[in-house]
Amino acid sequence: MIQEIVAGFSMGCIYALAGFGFVLVYNAVGAVNFAHGELVMFGGYFGYAFSTHLGMPLWLAFVVTLLAMAILGILFNQVAYLPIRSRPVSTVIIASIGMSILLRNSALAIWGPDPLKLNSFLGDSVIKIGAAVISRHQLLIFAVTAFVFTGQSLFFSRTAIGRKLQATAQDQEAAKLMGIKVTRMINLTFVLAAFLAVIAGFLVAPLWFLDPEVGLAIIVKAFIAIIIGGFGSIPGLVVGGIFLGLTEVLVASHLTSEYKDVISFFILITVLMAMPQGFFGEKIAEKV
Amino acid sequence: MGFKKKNVIIAVIIGGVVMILPIFFRDSRYYMNILNFSGIFIVLTYSLNLIHGYLGLISIGHAGFFAIGAYVTAGLTMGTTLNFFPSLLIASTAAALAGILLGFPATRIGGHYFVLITLGFGEIVRLIILNWKEVTNGTNGLNNIPPPSFGSWVFASRFSYYYLVLFFILVTMLLTLSLRRSKYGRSMLSLKTGELAATAMGVNPLTTKLINFGMAGLFAGLAGGLYASYIGSISPEAFSVDLSVEVLVMTLVGGSGTLLGPIIGTTFLMVLKEWLRFLREYYMILYGAGIVFVMIFMPYGIMGLAKRISSQLKS
Amino acid sequence: MHNLFKNLSSFALVLCLVLIFAVTSLAKIKVGVISSQTSGLAILGQRQINAAILAAEEWNEKGGINETKIRLIIEDSSDKTTTAVTALDRVLGKNVCAILGPIYSFQLFAMFPEVKKEKIPMLSTSGTRKLTQMDNRWYFRTYPHDGITKQACTLYAVEELKSKRPSLMSVTTEYGKSGYEIITNILKAKGIAPVAETWHEKADKDMTGQLMRIKRSDPDIIISQAHPSDTAIVLKQQRDLGIDIPHMASSAASMPSVHKLVGEAMEGVYVETVTLPNFDPDPNIRAWTKKYIEKFKKKPDSFALLYYDTANFLFEAIKAVGPNRTKIRDWLETTRYKGLAGQYRFDQEHNGAFFAIIVQYHIKDGKAVPELKKKYDFTPK
Numbered sequence: 001m002i003q004e005i006v007a008g009f010s011m012g013c014i015y016a017l018a019g020f021g022f023v024l025v026y027n028a029v030g031a032v033n034f035a036h037g038e039l040v041m042f043g044g045y046f047g048y049a050f051s052t053h054l055g056m057p058l059w060l061a062f063v064v065t066l067l068a069m070a071i072l073g074i075l076f077n078q079v080a081y082l083p084i085r086s087r088p089v090s091t092v093i094i095a096s097i098g099m100s101i102l103l104r105n106s107a108l109a110i111w112g113p114d115p116l117k118l119n120s121f122l123g124d125s126v127i128k129i130g131a132a133v134i135s136r137h138q139l140l141i142f143a144v145t146a147f148v149f150t151g152q153s154l155f156f157s158r159t160a161i162g163r164k165l166q167a168t169a170q171d172q173e174a175a176k177l178m179g180i181k182v183t184r185m186i187n188l189t190f191v192l193a194a195f196l197a198v199i200a201g202f203l204v205a206p207l208w209f210l211d212p213e214v215g216l217a218i219i220v221k222a223f224i225a226i227i228i229g230g231f232g233s234i235p236g237l238v239v240g241g242i243f244l245g246l247t248e249v250l251v252a253s254h255l256t257s258e259y260k261d262v263i264s265f266f267i268l269i270t271v272l273m274a275m276p277q278g279f280f281g282e283k284i285a286e287k288v
Numbered sequence: 289m290g291f292k293k294k295n296v297i298i299a300v301i302i303g304g305v306v307m308i309l310p311i312f313f314r315d316s317r318y319y320m321n322i323l324n325f326s327g328i329f330i331v332l333t334y335s336l337n338l339i340h341g342y343l344g345l346i347s348i349g350h351a352g353f354f355a356i357g358a359y360v361t362a363g364l365t366m367g368t369t370l371n372f373f374p375s376l377l378i379a380s381t382a383a384a385l386a387g388i389l390l391g392f393p394a395t396r397i398g399g400h401y402f403v404l405i406t407l408g409f410g411e412i413v414r415l416i417i418l419n420w421k422e423v424t425n426g427t428n429g430l431n432n433i434p435p436p437s438f439g440s441w442v443f444a445s446r447f448s449y450y451y452l453v454l455f456f457i458l459v460t461m462l463l464t465l466s467l468r469r470s471k472y473g474r475s476m477l478s479l480k481t482g483e484l485a486a487t488a489m490g491v492n493p494l495t496t497k498l499i500n501f502g503m504a505g506l507f508a509g510l511a512g513g514l515y516a517s518y519i520g521s522i523s524p525e526a527f528s529v530d531l532s533v534e535v536l537v538m539t540l541v542g543g544s545g546t547l548l549g550p551i552i553g554t555t556f557l558m559v560l561k562e563w564l565r566f567l568r569e570y571y572m573i574l575y576g577a578g579i580v581f582v583m584i585f586m587p588y589g590i591m592g593l594a595k596r597i598s599s600q601l602k603s
Numbered sequence: 604m605h606n607l608f609k610n611l612s613s614f615a616l617v618l619c620l621v622l623i624f625a626v627t628s629l630a631k632i633k634v635g636v637i638s639s640q641t642s643g644l645a646i647l648g649q650r651q652i653n654a655a656i657l658a659a660e661e662w663n664e665k666g667g668i669n670e671t672k673i674r675l676i677i678e679d680s681s682d683k684t685t686t687a688v689t690a691l692d693r694v695l696g697k698n699v700c701a702i703l704g705p706i707y708s709f710q711l712f713a714m715f716p717e718v719k720k721e722k723i724p725m726l727s728t729s730g731t732r733k734l735t736q737m738d739n740r741w742y743f744r745t746y747p748h749d750g751i752t753k754q755a756c757t758l759y760a761v762e763e764l765k766s767k768r769p770s771l772m773s774v775t776t777e778y779g780k781s782g783y784e785i786i787t788n789i790l791k792a793k794g795i796a797p798v799a800e801t802w803h804e805k806a807d808k809d810m811t812g813q814l815m816r817i818k819r820s821d822p823d824i825i826i827s828q829a830h831p832s833d834t835a836i837v838l839k840q841q842r843d844l845g846i847d848i849p850h851m852a853s854s855a856a857s858m859p860s861v862h863k864l865v866g867e868a869m870e871g872v873y874v875e876t877v878t879l880p881n882f883d884p885d886p887n888i889r890a891w892t893k894k895y896i897e898k899f900k901k902k903p904d905s906f907a908l909l910y911y912d913t914a915n916f917l918f919e920a921i922k923a924v925g926p927n928r929t930k931i932r933d934w935l936e937t938t939r940y941k942g943l944a945g946q947y948r949f950d951q952e953h954n955g956a957f958f959a960i961i962v963q964y965h966i967k968d969g970k971a972v973p974e975l976k977k978k979y980d981f982t983p984k
Contacts, residue, residue: 003844007811032400080580087587090346094540097533098579105572105641112901113645114860115832124866126843133844208808209832209864213643217806220407220529227404245809252812257801258775260812262415265408269393272404276397318692325685418775427777428733431712519688520716523709523777526684562689565679569640569649572681 002132004249010138012225012245013145014204016238019222020148021196027232028169028189031081032089034096037219038103039076039194043069043201044210045111048118058121065198073194074187082186100215108212118205141203148199149238165189228268229279236280243279244268310450320446326558327453328514333538333550334460335507338467338500340536341545342476345394346403348532349410353505355417355527356383357512359424362433362522372436372517380509386413387505391498398483410532418524429523436517449518456514457551460507465547472499541582543591552590556582631674632667632926634659634917635694635702637714642682643805646831647706650907651728652677653899655703658914668922680705684713695721700926701917703727704742706906708734708777715739724932726917728909731781735952743935745913745947745955746906747877747981749778753785753828755959755979756851756875760824761793763961763977764849764873770799770822772813772837774829782828782853798822803837805830810840818846828853835864842868849873857962859902862971869964869971877959878944880908882973888943905944909956912942916955950983957982 022036046068050061080095122136156162168175168185176182200218208214222237225244229236247267252260272278313319332354339345360379364370370378386409393405417424424430436443436452443449467473475496478486487493516522534557542553560578564571586593636655639648659673667673676697678690687710694702695717702718704711704727711727711734718725718741728746735744760766771786773779779802790797799820801813814837817825825848827837834855841850850872855861857876862869880892880903891911895903917931919940924930940947947955958980962973 003815004811007809011809080584083584084587087583090340090540090544091583091587093346094537095580095583097537098576098581098583100576101579102573102576105570105576108641108645109570109573113643113649114858114901115646115835115864116860117864135843207836209835211643211646211832213806217808224404224407227401231400249809249812252801252803253815254812257803257813257816258419259415260802261804262412265412269405269408272397272401273393276401278401316696318689318696321689321692325689415775418780421780427709427775427780428731429709429712431715431737519684519713521684521709521712523684523712525682525707525709525777530683561686565693568677569645569679571679572641 002130004253005246006132006134006138008246008249009242010141010245011249012238012242013141014200014207014218015221015225015241015244016145017141017148017196017200017203018218019226019237019241020152020234021193021200022219022222023226023232023234023237024152024196025189025193028165029081029085029186030089030169031085031092032096033081033193034093034219034223035076035080035100035103035215036096036193036197037215037217037222038100038107039069039072039197039215040200040204040218041107041210041212041215042072042103043194043198044118044205044214045107045116045201047198047202047205048111048116048210051119052116058119062198062202065202066195069194069198070191073190073192073197076194077187077190081190082183085186100219104212104215107215111210111212113212115209115211117209118202120206121202124206137203137206144199144203145238148196149234152234161188224268227278228271230277230281233278233280236278239279243271306454310447314447317446320450322558322562324446324449324453324518326555327450327457328511328518329535329538329558330457330551330554331453331460331514332508332511332535333542333554334457334464335504335511336535336539337542337544337546337550338464338504338507340539341549342468342473342480343394343497343500344480345398346536347406348403348529348536349390349406349408349413350508350535351527351529351531352406352410352413353383353386353508354512354515354531355413355524356386357509358516358522358527359417359430359512360509361513362430362516363423365434365517366430366432371438372434373438376436376510376513376517379513380506383509383512384502384506387501387503387508388498390505391501392494394497394501395494406532407529410527410529414524414527417527424524427523427525429521430516431521433516433520433522435520453514453518456510460510461547463503463507467499467503468547472496476500537579541579541586541589543586543589543594546589546591546595549589549591556590631672632921633674633676633697633699634914634921635691635697635699636675636677637680637687637690637694637702638705639681639707640677640679644680644682644707647904647906648680650901650904651703651706651910653895653901654903654907654911655914657895657898658911658918662918668918669925673918680707680710682707684710688713688717691717695723699723700921700928701726701931703910703914703917705729708781711742712737715742718742722932723928724917724935726913726935728906728913731777732785733781735954740953741932743949743953743955745916746909747956747959748954749782749785751957751979751981752854752875752877752959753782754789754981755961755977756826756853756873757786757789758979759873759875759961759977760826760849760851761790761795764824764851766824767795768798768820768822769795769824769826770801770817770820771797772801772803772810772817772825772827772829774805774833775802776805776830778830778853779828786826786828803829803833805833807833808836810837811844813837814840814844814846818844822848824849824851826851829855831855831858831861832864835861838865838868838872851875851961854905856964857973858904862964865971867966870966872964873976874962874964874973875959876962877905877956878908879960879962879973879975880905885943891943908944909942912940912944912947915942916940916947946982948982 046065050056080099120137126135225241229240357379364375475491538553543549638651639645680687680690701724704725706729708731726743732749773783799817854876856874920931920934924934945958949955961976964971
């Protein structure tokens with residue numbers, strides 16, 4: 001049982017890590033970006049390209065990937081969000097789905113269909129704690145999730161840029177009057193989302209491997225975690241992710257693996273029927 | 289959108305073009321196939337058009353209704369003595385019931401949260417089809433589904449199938465139109481703009497949403513039945529989330545909530561994808577770019593742009 | 604990013620080729636190739652298309668078939684039924700004389716009505732048992748079906764590894780479902796019931812739940828069936844969780860790209876497969892593999908090698924009887940062919956290949972190296 005809980009926790013943290021960037025963009029500019037999974041995937045792929053093809057040490061590859069993804073984030077914003085930001089939310093969603101198809105197939109063209117592995121910062125080794133086995137990489141995932149979780153809330157509440165971002169999120173017109181450069185803030189949002197995608201990518205890729213479909217797989221799970229936790233809520237995302245991860249592993253282990261996803265969905269839907277706003281509700285009014 | 293003289297003329301012209309269109313493509317199995325697939329997905333897109341265009345809800349579970357329609361039609365035509373048309377009717381009713389079932393949570397759960405319900409619905413249907421092999425034959429699927437027949441007339445050729453699909457597109461359009469003109473259609477639109485205000489005005493959100501979802505299920509089930517008997521072979525792979533997302537894209541690229549949007553969006557994307565095939569393994573990149581392009585330059589879909597142009601021409 | 608540049612230039616090259624083909628569509632023997640170039644299924648599809656290209660180029664270098672060059676009409680079937688069916692239309696629209704088909708049965712099933720109606724021979728390297736039980740006289744299978752490969756791995760587990768308490772892990776795709784039935788039937792005939800059966804989705808990334816279930820039931824072997832990514836996850840996590848029992852993996856575990864993912868955990872894993880293009884001692888296969896890698900910068904898999912044989916088998920048929928659909932079919936039905944991987948001969952159902960091997964992998968200098976454990980040949984006498 002402990003083993004399953006460890007696994008469920010680590011899957012939950014992965015869902016949360018992938019969801020952080022999605023929630024950031026949603027909270028800051030109100031956009032639902034379904035291509036965020038592909039950004040996570042590209043974070044991993046760039047890391048693979050820099051570390052394996054160009055032979056950089058992993059930390060250097062990480063830094064260079066941050067830069068590369070910052071550019072991709074700005075490009076993404078300039079192409080698929082900024083021109084349509086005042087349009088209906090569904091328009092933005094469809095554009096992001098288009099970007100997701102574009103990025104997924106670009107990855108297929110560049111890196112091919114074979115799954116690739118990005119090495120972990122801490123290698124492949126495992127530690128035995130009592131009856132349970134836990135890998136060093138899983139410990140890293142727990143630590144980074146906790147770090148990003150606190151870092152993100154501190155960033156928004158304690159730093160000037162964070163406050164400016166929040167002001168922009170709440171009322172772009174008012175922010176403009178206060179002298180905040182809105183376009184710059186939106187660009188910054190996408191750069192930060194890309195950074196979060198890189199962090200997620202570097203942590204997901206050693207476990208999930210990189211193939212052109214992995215972005216889709218991860219965003220679906222992250223999206224479920226976001227909804228179950230309460231759309232836009234960061235604590236909700238983490239709790240929702242862990243809830244989902246635990247449900248999946250425990251159902252597969254103790255009930256049925258054949259119908260595990262059916263039962264997981266039933267549990268999720270039941271939770272939603274009881275709490276129509278997810279675990280933590282929603283700060284901002286509904287946007288879709 | 290009254291029956292203005294101008295509208296009638298336009299409808300007659302479009303109708304005429306659509307009627308004779310396949311005669312030019314009769315010898316090309318490929319173009320006839322694209323036309324027929326487009327036709328089937330147009331019916332499916334009308335279904336989502338109701339939910340998104342009239343209630344403002346997003347569904348990524350439409351493959352579920354589509355699958356119910358397909359499997360029930362196939363099962364009845366293969367396993368019983370029932371003819372195609374009664375089977376299709378039963379299948380669409382089954383899908384409509386599933387739609388009504390999905391409509392209940394829609395009154396309680398809104399916005400993003402509802403998207404999860406639809407995702408769950410679509411996946412649950414697919415997983416049941418996949419695993420319940422005593423009934424659905426599992427991954428081997430149902431094969432050799434007979435083509436539709438009406439008396440001694442069999443819709444075996446792609447050419448004849450076109451007119452069958454066309455008939456159902458017309459039925460779908462007429463039902464959409466009459467729903468919009470009815471009391472319930474107005475209630476739906478008022479719910480879309482503001483549920484609280486609409487409820488205060490005496491609109492019953494539950495009945496209105498259930499009718500909408502029932503109709504949407506009906507259309508999607510219809511499309512599924514047409515698909516199954518057209519392609520002759522169905523298996524769980526065809527009913528994944530991918531399909532649901534594609535239908536959502538088709539709806540919004542065409543222009544959600546408009547009468548012609550589903551036709552234009554679906555046909556545009558089907559043709560775009562096939563046309564880009566000459567780019568070999570790179571064509572899907574441009575397909576994605578095409579969707580982004582449409583959304584940037586036609587944020588309200590192709591129909592949105594058409595409307596803007598026509599209103600500018602008038603003024 | 605030399606990779607990106609390489610791909611951009613190959614993209615330009617493809618464009619040029621398309622143009623050149625459009626200009627010079629002279630009298631040629633046209634053969635259709637339909638497989639997944641895009642989507643998650645491209646992992647097998649792209650290698651198959653490459654194998655067909657390689658075979659056709661070799662023939663064309665020697666002047667083609669009876670002095671006429673071969674032209675392949677390649678179309679993508681992606682991961683969708685509709686895309687596969689329109690791909691078939693496009694290929695048929697070019698008046699091909701035969702088609703090398705996709706591997707996935709849900710696409711093949713949807714194509715069968717048209718294939719029968721058009722009376723066009725279609726060959727493919729699919730394993731799904733049901734395909735050749737549909738009374739389609741135009742479809743030919745040139746890969747051992749699940750009844751062969753799964754028989755080999757089950758027999759090896761029971762007879763050689765003396766398993767009494769096997770456990771099964773399967774993926775919920777056509778591949779896993781079809782194989783599961785065959786394995787359980789063979790086990791039942793041997794009087795053995797699996798102590799645990801687990802399932803996972805192809806896209807699942809964590810198998811802890813499944814593996815813990817297996818661990819609790821205390822089996823003496825795991826027989827798994829999965830696709831590349833999930834195979835790697837199963838093998839890795841089994842080792843991480845310290846479940847120290849033999850593992851009989853499906854042929855995905857023989858792919859070199861999977862070995863990179865699994866790493867050390869490949870040690871001792873048994874794999875059921877058909878050929879080992881990258882390790883075969885046969886000099887002909889070695890030469891072929893070298894050529895393939897030089898041309899496509901990727902290692903081939905067993906499916907690619909058999910697809911290559913399939914293409915050659917088909918070209919031999921065209922050489923013998925000309926580009927006539929019915930004659931090709933009749934020739935294929937009655938003729939034996941010795942390809943690189945083995946003997947092909949179609950039975951009543953049009954199953955053409957009946958061989959399978961069991962290998963065990965060992966880690967040597969950080970690389971997974973297979974050791975041949977047993978060869979199975981079920982070719983009907």
